């Protein structure tokens with residue numbers, strides 16, 4: 001059996017998915033869940049209002065109703081979870097609104113009934129009296145503090161975890177968090193100063209499976225939770241805090257999860273109250289939200305406004321970047337505050353050698369849904385703005401955008417390199433990736449074609465856009481893995497990080513197989529179960545491979561070494577002379593492969609001679625901590641679009657990329673991750689955007705109005721690869737889960753503007769809808 | 785309450801359910817076949833796609849009672865024992881599955897497409913699957929898998 005890393009093995013987990021046997025949250029059947037009741041939330045219909053009264057009396061008497069709970073009932077702590085890692089000034093969300101509502105969709109009451117339909121019917125009988133307040137939707141209005149979301153005395157008093165929890169919401173007005181970095185020196189030869197405001201519109205993670213949870217208490221008082229979550233251990237920790245239970249009395253299982261993309265990281269108030277309701281009614285409870293409920297109450301992403309200033313020389317040397325970022329965190333800020341310092345500011349230089357940065361971030365609250373994580377969170381919006389301002393600069397100084405990038409990219413011989421923004425990038429060759437993608441795209445021919453089209457005055461003009469990227473992954477910390485070889489020569493790998501489509505079962509089996517010589521088909525992977533392993537952070541921020549992957553490798557290595565000791569006893573040799581042939585999974589004395597023993601023999605030896613063995617040699621747990629040595633997957637992309645200048649319609653004709661994900665365990669899986677990320681990134685240019693009206697009503701609460709990409713949006717993506725081993729871990733791994741997003745948005749965005757640059761168009765806001773494109777063309781015609 | 789016999793994957797299931805129940809919910813909760821998924825309940829995502837006498841329908845928006853007397857095929861009815869249907873086998877081989885939530889509906893749509901058009905062009909595959917949303921894959925490998933499965937079936 002040859003080396004598995006680097007092989008595009010078909011996924012070992014696929015048979016269940018392909019035949020309908022895979023069990024997601026709604027498919028879970030368990031004796032503890034028999035007779036489960038259902039809940040429906042009564043939600044705010046106003047973006048900002050005082051909650052005058054809630055009358056649930058009629059609903060309580062409706063058929064099948066077991067319970068109706070409102071905020072004032074205080075069935076759990078008055079304040080809810082903080083949606084992630086709290087930093088700075090945190091405004092927590094009440095589990096059920098008590099005095100005010102702050103977004104359309106905020107839970108006000110919850111109905112528990114025997115059937116889902118009964119709960120739906122009774123929810124309509126709950127009478128909510130709201131007295132409207134002025135909604136804060138506009139960024140500048142939020143900053144002006146003329147209307148505050150949190151007034152003195154508003155903020156809940158519950159302080160769930162470490163961090164600076166100011167309880168007085170009025171202290172900083174509508175500003176949840178501020179941070180900044182100024183570093184380096186600005187070379188005085190930077191006589192060209194280019195500025196532009198670049199918006200990154202709000203998006204919804206929108207995995208195909210909505211959120212869901214099922215919960216029950218057992219007779220011993222233990223809490224059992226099945227949840228579509230990216231972080232079962234994190235969820236358990238929050239439940240422990242919330243319900244004041246030891247973690248050992250809480251059992252969280254993430255079954256198969258139908259995609260997440262950051263939308264299942266944060267523990268929402270809806271998910272937190274369910275165990276309390278199950279306790280009150282003495283029955284298990286299930287909740288799965290509908291698509292429109294998910295789009296109207298699950299956390300969202302992006303929503304960032306960049307005022308970018310680039311300082312450069314007339315001949316294309318970028319000397320400094322000024323950034324003033326305002327992030328809309330929605331009504332109840334959470335992980336967004338952490339991302340600013342943890343992920344956004346460290347990316348200030350992108351892939352470029354820049355001598356000065358001046359970066360400020362202001363996180364505001366508005367009357368919209370909370371912004372949490374979304375594929376590429378904290379990095380993709382900034383990189384999109386940076387790549388955009390570079391194109392504007394190139395345009396202003398009359399230089400080809402590829403030449404500007406060539407002149408400024410970080411050179412490979414300097415890597416690993418610590419930028420002035422404080423990030424240490426691992427090995428990569430950004431210039432080579434750019435040259436390669438330009439060559440693969442046929443850049444010079446494309447430019448020649450563009451010249452021809454422009455000269456012909458055709459309605460359909462072509463635009464060519466590019467972007468270079470690297471992005472911070474892992475974000476410190478580690479993961480635990482446990483590996484065990486069974487007496488029948490099968491193996492089990494258990495990790496705390498879990499998959500929501502990330503293909504862990506195959507990748508983990510490949511990594512273990514390379515060390516143990518056991519066929520990946522005979523290695524099973526256990527994830528998503530807090531009882532199976534003590535700790536886990538989870539698949540967030542592209543981090544599983546370069547943390548859990550190393551832990552699996554190291555645990556497997558320990559087992560292989562132990563097994564050689566056992567094999568040595570059988571072979572009557574010195575352990576140091578015994579080798580494990582990973583092609584065959586057998587042990588022999590070096591030089592005499594004809595006489596060998598296998599895993600079955602070794603396992604039998606372990607149990608047969610208890611006097612000589614520990615009995616657990618073939619089992620090993622490892623925790624791998626990257627100690628801050630994060631990895632930075634990178635690459636470059638070229639997008640080609642055709643823009644109809646009469647209608648504003650944009651068609652993407654080509655998307656070419658070169659991506660460096662480090663050492664790839666399974667190239668097929670890597671391609672799939674890239675494809676998905678690219679589709680997410682491109683969709684933001686096409687038209688995917690969460691839209692609220694001025695009154696704070698959500699206008700995109702179904703898949704008709706919230707347009708995610710369908711199969712007819714894109715041409716075939718043209719992927720090429722670099723595979724530079726990272727020195728930041730022993731196996732050279734980087735990451736890939738979010739990489740596709742990074743260059744896709746700015747490359748296509750730049751292409752759309754490029755198609756119209758000869759008409760005087762300098763910038764178009766995302767998404768580049770036909771209307772917006774047409775209007776920017778019309779505006780230049782008017783000024784000409 | 786309505787009594788009906790549903791013919792699902794060649795088996796007959798006597799069902800008693802409210803006449804307003806949709807086919808998706810009856811398949812999942814009464815018949816007990818949970819392979820068919822609900823992604824929107826609004827005819828927008830295709831996760832609930834099943835075949836009715838070979839025609840693709842979104843089972844979330846189809847009354848179970850209307851399926852009486854017609855042959856319902858779900859994802860569970862596609863493989864022949866342990867032998868995967870070529871569409872399933874190609875999805876596995878080419879990496880068309882990630883989280884798997886869209887997969888059953890996607891495969892049922894593809895089956896309906898190949899049944900009526902055994903030699904679809906790339907464009908025709910795109911049109912045939914345009915009612916099935918997938919957030920994970922960017923569709924590239926699904927497109928390839930359906931194309932190759934078509935070749936294999938012919």
Ligand code: FES
Nearest residue numbers: 823824825830844
């Ligand atoms: S669940 Fe039927 S189309 Fe989405």
Ligand code: FES
Nearest residue numbers: 883886918919920
């Ligand atoms: S594989 Fe996850 S939605 Fe398609």
